[in-house]
Amino acid sequence: MTAPDARSGTGRPAELFFEDLVPGLTVDLGVVTVDADEMVAFARRFDPQWYHVDPDLAAASRHGGLIASGFYTVSLFMRAYVDHLLSRAAADASPGLEELRWLAPVRAGDRLAVRVDVMGARPSTARPGLGTVSLTGTMLRLGPDDRPEQEVLRTRFRGWFAVRPVEVDAAEAEAAPTEAAPTDGADGPDGADRLDGADGPDGGPIAADPSAAESPDGEPTEISDSPEVHRND
Structure with missing residues (x-):
């Protein structure tokens, strides 16, 4: 049994996953020419x-x-990022950016080389099946000889990417043991029936707290009884 095909940022089948975006990787996003x-x-x-x-x-x-406009320049960056990376990668949403700098004026006719560098990657603790990738994007003005002359834009941001799907053998899946479901009304240590397995201070049941903590990047984080290995991404 094969996991459903993961989709890229443009909806096509993905060929790049979280595991492929390793720190130190540089992705060339091509050259864009500024149209007047x-x-x-x-x-x-x-x-x-x-x-x-x-x-x-x-x-x-x-x-x-x-x-x-600086926002036009960053829009050119975004289009190159989609065309050359997100169109191939199992991209999810982005939790946001940490830096956006316009380092030099951009003018009509400028040719800008675009790239992203992977700075860090870790599994998301708040969104199972996704990994958080930290990226730096840059745009460099090229001279007549196609050599970089000046950096005009720099941005640091994060993106979520799906982990690579795992193929599961159908026979193994059917043969896998299943846990018995807990029986309603089971007795506690003192022989009394308990709801949710514990009593509150007043002898009533303790309800699960429906609230969720919020991670630094603004995404909901499930509360777990086990210690966190990583910070919430």
Whole structure:
């Protein structure tokens, strides 16, 4: 019996899993060229500050011409990340980012080399079946000789990725012993019937606490009786 196919970030069958994203891995996300019309259209829609949309004012300023909205630049990064990594990987959601820096102006016609580096990876303690991967993304402006000239964007963030599915032999699964279900109304040590196996201070049953702790990245964390080996991811 084979586990259901895991889907990539774009819905296709995944070929990369949490186990493949090891610390030290660098993934080349290609080169993007900044399109002038798209750059200005984005700014007019989402960030209409004068140095993004008014060529005359921008030319007369210290900027010397229009510069891209930083959010347009990070959108270019995101598209490259999806096209070259998430489209192949069993990606889940992201719990967020720790850093986003615009290090130099981006202009129409710039050619930007994009990459991500895996900085860390560990199984998620809050979401079974997923691992948390820490990543650093960068964009570098290329010169006429295609050599990097300047870093224009850097971001640090985390992503959840599914662990590789395990194939289970059908015969072994059927032969595996099953635990007997607990019998309702079982007696406690003193012979009295108990609900949930324990009494509260007033002799009544102790109800399971439905609340969940919250991990540093904002995801719900189940409370367990066993000690945590890792921090909540």
